Every structure is written in C-alpha cells, then in structure tokens.
Amino acid sequence: MPRRRITQADVAAMAGVSQATVSFVLNDSNPSGVRISEETRQRVRDAIRITGYSANPAAQRLAGGLTQILGVFTYESTFPQGGRDFYGPFLVGIEHAAEKLGVDILLFTSARVEDGRRRLTRDGWQRLGIADGCLLLGQHEDRGELQHLLDTNYPFVFIGKRGSDGGRLPYVGVDYVAATARQVDRLAALGHTRIGYVGSRGTDQPTLDRVEGYRATMKRHGLTVRFVELDDVAATAAEVADQRLTAVLVAPENSPEELADELERRGLRVPDDISVLLLGQPLHPRPGGRRWSGFSIPREEMGARALHLLSRLVAADTGRPARRDAPQVPDDELRQLLGCVDVDAETLAPPPA
Amino acid sequence: MPRRRITQADVAAMAGVSQATVSFVLNDSNPSGVRISEETRQRVRDAIRITGYSANPAAQRLAGGLTQILGVFTYESTFPQGGRDFYGPFLVGIEHAAEKLGVDILLFTSARVEDGRRRLTRDGWQRLGIADGCLLLGQHEDRGELQHLLDTNYPFVFIGKRGSDGGRLPYVGVDYVAATARQVDRLAALGHTRIGYVGSRGTDQPTLDRVEGYRATMKRHGLTVRFVELDDVAATAAEVADQRLTAVLVAPENSPEELADELERRGLRVPDDISVLLLGQPLHPRPGGRRWSGFSIPREEMGARALHLLSRLVAADTGRPARRDAPQVPDDELRQLLGCVDVDAETLAPPPA
DNA sequence: TCAACGGGATGATGCGCATTATTAGCAACG
DNA sequence: CGTTGCTAATAATGCGCATCATCCCGTTGA
Incomplete structure (x- = not known):
C-alpha cells in the first residue's frame, strides 16, 4: 500500500512550527532576512530525524526552476x-x-x-x-x-x-592538427622520409584536421606528401608497398588492424620494415591485439x-x-x-x- | 536573455485552449470521461510542435504522473x-x-x-x-x-x-553456480584431477556461488577440493606449484593476469603445464593481454x-x-x-x- | 506614552502538471 | 417548454517545496 511520504508539513506539525520554517531550517538559508532561533532549529532537526523526513526532489526542482x-x-x-x-x-x-x-x-x-x-x-x-x-x-x-x-x-x-x-x-x-603534426615530427626525427597517410576522403572535422596536420608538417620537413586512398585493404597495402613507404599514419576508423595484418602478410614487418602510427585510440581494443604507437585522445x-x-x-x-x-x-x-x-x-x- | 521554459500554459495560449486541454491531449487520456475533439487535438499538437514544448519531469512527478x-x-x-x-x-x-x-x-x-x-x-x-x-x-x-x-x-x-x-x-x-560447475566439468573431461580454486574469502554473492559450484562439482567427480588462499600473488603461485595443480579457477577480481604471469615466471607454462580458467570477463582487458578461457557473463x-x-x-x-x-x-x-x-x-x- | 525597531516566525504564493468537478452548448425527448 | 442526455471543454485543486511579504511582540529611544 502506497504509504504517503513524510512531507515538510508533517515535520512542521510535529515540531509545532510552520512548513516554511522547516524549509528554512533545511536549507539553512535566510533569503529575505528571515531568522530562526537556534532553539527552534534544533526542534525542527529533531522532528526531521524522528520522522525520517527526506525532501521530495520533484517538488524541490519544481520550486527551484532548474532540474539539476x-x-x-x-x-x-x-x-x-x-x-x-x-x-x-x-x-x-x-x-x-x-x-x-x-x-x-x-x-x-x-x-x-x-x-x-x-x-x-x-x-x-x-x-x-x-x-x-x-x-x-x-x-x-x-x-x-x-x-x-x-x-x-x-x-x-x-x-x-x-x-x-x-x-x-x-x-x-x-587539436588533431598539432597531434598529427607531432607524429610526423617523431618519424622524421627517426630518419623516416617516405611517410604516407592512409585514409579515405572525409569531410568530417577530425579527418580534415589530421590531413592538414600531416600535409603541413611534411612540407615543413621538405618531404613529399603521399596520400594512400583506402578502399580495399589489400589494394591499399599493395600501394603502400609499391611506394616503398617506411611509415604510415592511420586513423582508427580506417582499419589499422586489418592494414597492418595485410602488410605483414606481404612480408613487411611492423614496425621493423614499416612503422604504423595510429592517430587516436583503436576502435576495438582486444586482448591479444596490437599495441599501437601514435597518440591518444584525452576523451x-x-x-x-x-x-x-x-x-x-x-x-x-x-x-x-x-x-x-x-x-x-x-x-x-x-x-x-x-x-x-x-x-x-x-x-x-x-x-x- | 533568460530563457523561460515553455509550459503547457504557453501551448494552451497559442492553441486557444486551456492548460488542462493540453494535458489531456498530451497524455491521450480521459481519466473521468473528458473528451477532446480531434480538431482541437490537432490544434494543440501543432502548437506543441511549434513551441517545442516538452514536459517538465519534476512537475509531472509532483503531480503524480510518470516521467518515462x-x-x-x-x-x-x-x-x-x-x-x-x-x-x-x-x-x-x-x-x-x-x-x-x-x-x-x-x-x-x-x-x-x-x-x-x-x-x-x-x-x-x-x-x-x-x-x-x-x-x-x-x-x-x-x-x-x-x-x-x-x-x-x-x-x-x-x-x-x-x-x-x-x-x-x-x-x-x-547463475554462477552452474557456470562454475561447467568449468570443472570441462577440466575433468580433459583428464584434469588436481583442480584448484584460487581466491580470497568473500561473502559477496558471486564468490559464494562460484565456490559452491566448484565444491559441489568437484565432489560429484570424486575429486579433492583444493582452495588456494589468495593474498600475495607470489605466495599463491608457489602454493599452486607445490600442490602440483594442473588447473585452477580464478575470478576476475582475483588478479588472474598477475597470477598467470607469476606462474610462468616459475616455469609453469599456461596452459601447457597448467590451465587457468577465468570465471567471468577480465576486469581490465588490454591489447596484448591474455585471451582467457572460462566463461563470460552476459552483462x-x-x-x-x-x-x-x-x-x-x-x-x-x-x-x-x-x-x-x-x-x-x-x-x-x-x-x-x-x-x-x-x-x-x-x-x-x-x-x- | 507612543513611535520606531528588530528578532522570530508565519501566510500566501507559485513552480508545471494531472486530475476531478463543473459548466456551456446543443439535440432529442416527453 | 422543461427535462434529459451527451459532447466538448474549462475552472479549480493539490502535489511538496522555496521564497517573499507580512505580521507579531518585546525593547528601546524620544
């Protein structure tokens, strides 16, 4: 049987005060110069403890405006x-x-x-x-x-x-631009020159930024920009091999796992023959999966x-x-x-x- | 400029009806034989769409309704x-x-x-x-x-x-009991006899059930029940080795990774020398981590x-x-x-x- | 003696909604 | 022409709380 919940009115009755007083005591506030004596406060607190009163959040929010x-x-x-x-x-x-x-x-x-x-x-x-x-x-x-x-x-x-x-x-x-730029820097610092970017065209902001970071930084290093279109993974891997790239950047949504597997299947060891940097966290981290170098997004x-x-x-x-x-x-x-x-x-x- | 929330009253004003009518249309109900013509309903619905009204859940609850x-x-x-x-x-x-x-x-x-x-x-x-x-x-x-x-x-x-x-x-x-029992069955079917249960005492339901499943099934197979207390991982691994167990059951919260690592450090290969079955999913699945046999909880x-x-x-x-x-x-x-x-x-x- | 004051508390109000009781309008009936 | 019956809608109420405006009463100052 739905027992009626204790309300401020109940508490007030027990403490012999008004509902408003209970509210004031509870919120320990005096919005417009309202004062409650310590004695009364204590009486109200006791009543609250005895009745086990707890505020109805719906009512609080309704009265307060915001829902929190x-x-x-x-x-x-x-x-x-x-x-x-x-x-x-x-x-x-x-x-x-x-x-x-x-x-x-x-x-x-x-x-x-x-x-x-x-x-x-x-x-x-x-x-x-x-x-x-x-x-x-x-x-x-x-x-x-x-x-x-x-x-x-x-x-x-x-x-x-x-x-x-x-x-x-x-x-x-x-800041995908800066993060991607740093990856190119890392590779260049290690001596890589044939650095590619594997991905499919996209107009989403992350892709645009990553591409821009890659492109700008390659130019800054005086390196040739090499985009490898991602359609069929096998074809892409072939392209990577053909171009004799020693490193590629790949975004998580562009099947990095499959690409790396395919590259190794073609005899290119990762990372000994080719470095693969992941531009973000893997989409499907699995036990036993590859542990990627690259950067991670502070999600x-x-x-x-x-x-x-x-x-x-x-x-x-x-x-x-x-x-x-x-x-x-x-x-x-x-x-x-x-x-x-x-x-x-x-x-x-x-x-x- | 402060954004006042749209209320039923606003919608009502726009539709040229009363607040109550809006409420009725919204809830599509007629608690005490109230009727609203389809024409009016439509007018109200239009007003709702135009104003973008959405109910205040606090008010709904306070008034005794459901918030969905x-x-x-x-x-x-x-x-x-x-x-x-x-x-x-x-x-x-x-x-x-x-x-x-x-x-x-x-x-x-x-x-x-x-x-x-x-x-x-x-x-x-x-x-x-x-x-x-x-x-x-x-x-x-x-x-x-x-x-x-x-x-x-x-x-x-x-x-x-x-x-x-x-x-x-x-x-x-x-059903941890049944699931754990099945693991013992699997091991027994493969010929294991020295099967241990690694864990620390716990009064939580999952632990109690797993232990019961283990104990009961071991008995059913006529095998000796062997509990290995988990305190220090190294000590536990030593105990497992001493008892010459060929398989252990471990719950995810009992550091299975560390235990397996420690066992291998002692020269016990997993699973060739000792099988380790995980009673649930690993707590921290990592790329490069172990791929556990055992059972998984349909979370x-x-x-x-x-x-x-x-x-x-x-x-x-x-x-x-x-x-x-x-x-x-x-x-x-x-x-x-x-x-x-x-x-x-x-x-x-x-x-x- | 009366006004001014200030501490202590209350009544009244409204938040936005669901619901009940009631009214207005109208057709059919006796 | 009054009554009933039915539809369509509204007014009114209260949910439990926070807050504002108000009030009461004992003290003080003039």
Whole structure:
C-alpha cells in the first residue's frame, strides 16, 4: 500500500512550527532576512530525524526552476560498431564531472533511431527540455536541428571540434592538427622520409584536421606528401608497398588492424620494415591485439571539460530574472581545444637500413 | 536573455485552449470521461510542435504522473578500479532496452561519494524520485537504505543476484553456480584431477556461488577440493606449484593476469603445464593481454532484462489507486537468473602427460 | 506614552502538471 | 417548454517545496 511520504508539513506539525520554517531550517538559508532561533532549529532537526523526513526532489526542482539534470545526446546509435568502446571514456569523464558538480546525467535514449543514428528532430529534441542543458556527441550534419536549439537559447555543448558550419558553437575538441603534426615530427626525427597517410576522403572535422596536420608538417620537413586512398585493404597495402613507404599514419576508423595484418602478410614487418602510427585510440581494443604507437585522445578530460562548460552556460542563463548578475562565459572558454598525448608502444621504429 | 521554459500554459495560449486541454491531449487520456475533439487535438499538437514544448519531469512527478525516465544507480564510484570497464557493458544493454522501451536513462551521479562508494542515503536516494523507477548495481550492504525504498514502494531492480539478506528483492543475476560447475566439468573431461580454486574469502554473492559450484562439482567427480588462499600473488603461485595443480579457477577480481604471469615466471607454462580458467570477463582487458578461457557473463543481456523488468514493475505499481487493474508481475519474473557462456580461448589445455 | 525597531516566525504564493468537478452548448425527448 | 442526455471543454485543486511579504511582540529611544 502506497504509504504517503513524510512531507515538510508533517515535520512542521510535529515540531509545532510552520512548513516554511522547516524549509528554512533545511536549507539553512535566510533569503529575505528571515531568522530562526537556534532553539527552534534544533526542534525542527529533531522532528526531521524522528520522522525520517527526506525532501521530495520533484517538488524541490519544481520550486527551484532548474532540474539539476544535464543531458547527453549521442547521435550515433551505440550498437552497430560497438560504439560504447568509443563513447565510454567520454561518459566516464562526464560522470566524474557530474559527481563534482552535483548534477545527474540524463541519457537521451528515447529518441528515434533512423538509419542507425539518432535524430534530434521531432520527438527527439523536445525531450531535451527535461535537462537544464545538453552535451552533444557524434558526427552531425543537420543544421536545422541545431538552429532550433540556438533559437530557443537552449544551453548545449558539442564534444568534438566544430568547424566551418558551426564555428560559433560551443565545443570541447582536441587539436588533431598539432597531434598529427607531432607524429610526423617523431618519424622524421627517426630518419623516416617516405611517410604516407592512409585514409579515405572525409569531410568530417577530425579527418580534415589530421590531413592538414600531416600535409603541413611534411612540407615543413621538405618531404613529399603521399596520400594512400583506402578502399580495399589489400589494394591499399599493395600501394603502400609499391611506394616503398617506411611509415604510415592511420586513423582508427580506417582499419589499422586489418592494414597492418595485410602488410605483414606481404612480408613487411611492423614496425621493423614499416612503422604504423595510429592517430587516436583503436576502435576495438582486444586482448591479444596490437599495441599501437601514435597518440591518444584525452576523451575523459574532454567529457569532463564539456560538462563543466555546459554547467557554466546553464548558470549563465538561468531563467530566473532575479539573477541578472549571471556570469557570462568568455569566448575563449566557449570553444576549447585540448592536446593529445603521444603514445610510445610497439608500432614505431626507425626506418629499415 | 533568460530563457523561460515553455509550459503547457504557453501551448494552451497559442492553441486557444486551456492548460488542462493540453494535458489531456498530451497524455491521450480521459481519466473521468473528458473528451477532446480531434480538431482541437490537432490544434494543440501543432502548437506543441511549434513551441517545442516538452514536459517538465519534476512537475509531472509532483503531480503524480510518470516521467518515462528510468534511473540507474551505481554503488561503486566508477573511477578507482576503472569501473567503467565493468559497468559499461551493462549500460550498453540498458541503453538498448531503453531505446526499445522509449524511455530515457538517468544516471544518478549527483549522490555523495563516501569511501569510494555512493550512498543511497540522505541526499542520495531522494533524487531517485525523479525517475519512475531505478536500477541498482554494485555490491551493497546497507539494509536500511533498501528498507526505505521498500517502504515507499519505489520500483527498483538489482542487477546481480541477491542472496539471503535480500531474498525477496527483484533482481536479474547470473547463475554462477552452474557456470562454475561447467568449468570443472570441462577440466575433468580433459583428464584434469588436481583442480584448484584460487581466491580470497568473500561473502559477496558471486564468490559464494562460484565456490559452491566448484565444491559441489568437484565432489560429484570424486575429486579433492583444493582452495588456494589468495593474498600475495607470489605466495599463491608457489602454493599452486607445490600442490602440483594442473588447473585452477580464478575470478576476475582475483588478479588472474598477475597470477598467470607469476606462474610462468616459475616455469609453469599456461596452459601447457597448467590451465587457468577465468570465471567471468577480465576486469581490465588490454591489447596484448591474455585471451582467457572460462566463461563470460552476459552483462548486456542482464542490463536489458533488468530494464525490461523495471519497466514492468513501474507499470504494475503506478502508486495511483486509480489503476487497480495494474498487471501484477509474476514471482518468477521478479527474480531472474541468466546463464553464462563458455569461452574457449588460450588458457585451457589437457593436463601435462 | 507612543513611535520606531528588530528578532522570530508565519501566510500566501507559485513552480508545471494531472486530475476531478463543473459548466456551456446543443439535440432529442416527453 | 422543461427535462434529459451527451459532447466538448474549462475552472479549480493539490502535489511538496522555496521564497517573499507580512505580521507579531518585546525593547528601546524620544
């Protein structure tokens, strides 16, 4: 039988005070010069202890305006590519930050999935309103969806750099350009000259940045830029061999495992004959898998930073006109680019003699 | 400029109807014979679409409705032991189920962390109220916390079998007894007779069940039960060698990697000289790590099943006495035990000749 | 003696929603 | 012409809490 929960009114009755007094004691606050004597406070506290009262969060939030819930919307459905391997680390960081901020995290899993990716439209983005603000992660194209968020002044932060189309959007991304450049530097320092970049064309920001970092740094070193189109892994490996490359850069989404296996099948040992640097973490880390050299993306930190930023944005635009002194978020915090960390493992070596 | 949330009143104004009408249209219900014409319904729906209205969950809850949000409470803080590796798979399953059920998932990250574990007491369990029900995962002892949930008739489901102390609680767990028994069978079938169980004492359900499965099955095969206490890994390895065991069972939390390494350091090859079966997935799967034979826990399925069960419980006891026709959840669904899957990899072999 | 004051507490209000009770309008009926 | 019956919608209420405006009462200053 649904026993009615204890309310502040119950406590108040027991302590012989008003509901308002209980509220004041609980929050230990005096918003408008309200004073409660220590004696009364104690009486209320006792009543609270005896009754086992605990606040109804729904009511608290309803009265307070904010829900203290921050949302996370993932465009890609997590399943098809075992995506959790990719998003997990972000979530860890997000969770950590949420803990510190004292907010709960709402995963928008109710949005319709179309073509293997979630839509923010229609049913989807309306639910966002539940949270005070929202983190957006994953590749994204639909500009219209975004516009709505902007129009309604809904606080949100992207995880991952936003380029041309969304240059004005708040995000926390990583500096792929610099990180990729450093890989070329590492190879050049070891004496590599025939350094290739294996990948398929893409217009997504990470790809663009990696390519730019590669291209610019090769030029800086006076080396020839060698792009190897990735279509069939076997053909690609052949191409790599033909060009007598001694090192290649590969992004995680471009089948590095398969490529390395194929290269070794052709007699090219990794890394003795050819170094393979991974531009990010492997998509499917498996026990027994290769331990890649390259760089790693600070996903947990990204998640944490993004949530903190979002939290600030929310604070900056609380609906309550009371707080006109709301802190504005400076532009350089609105778009953050974090650095990657170089990884020294088993797929980097000097070029063969 | 402060963003005031759109409310039903706003929608109502735009559609030229009353707030109540909007509520009726939204819930598509007519509790006491209320009727809304299709024409009006459409007008309201349009207004909802245009304004981008979304219900405030706090208000919904306060008014006694459902939020279509299901909560997930993890006792262990995810960080200390890279817990996400452990909880991640559950979440994947939960997310999948949530998608199908059309509900959102709320991670209770706001609860205070004490001694590296979250507390459901005080601040903690109150927030639960936002969600329609809650999944509980992780080891847990505090009976008092639970009692509160039971008293308030709050729907919840444990992930992981609950034993003596909570024999009456809803849970979705795995059959460790049977799974462990099967491992002994596998070893016995290969001719092993000196089969040990390495572990430290524990009163947690998984440990109790694994031990029972081991003990019972060894007896059934007429083999001597050999427990090897795990304290110092080196000492344990020595003990294993001394007893001339040809196979050991190890739970993931009992440092299987270190043990295997130590055994090999002592000249015992795995699995040629000694088979090591892992009773669950490795806690920290790393590229380059060992590929364990043993069994694996269907964590994703557990997560999904648990969420489905929770969903049913919520439906069954919407606290409102209005729905006396609420479907009851049969006892055998309330406590589910799933089977584990045997894994055949690289750490199982016949005993040395 | 009366106004001014300030500590101590309360009543009233509204947050956004679901729901019940009630009303308005209209057709059919006796 | 009054009554019933039915549809379509609204007004009103309360959920539990935070907060503002107000009030009460004992002290002080003039």
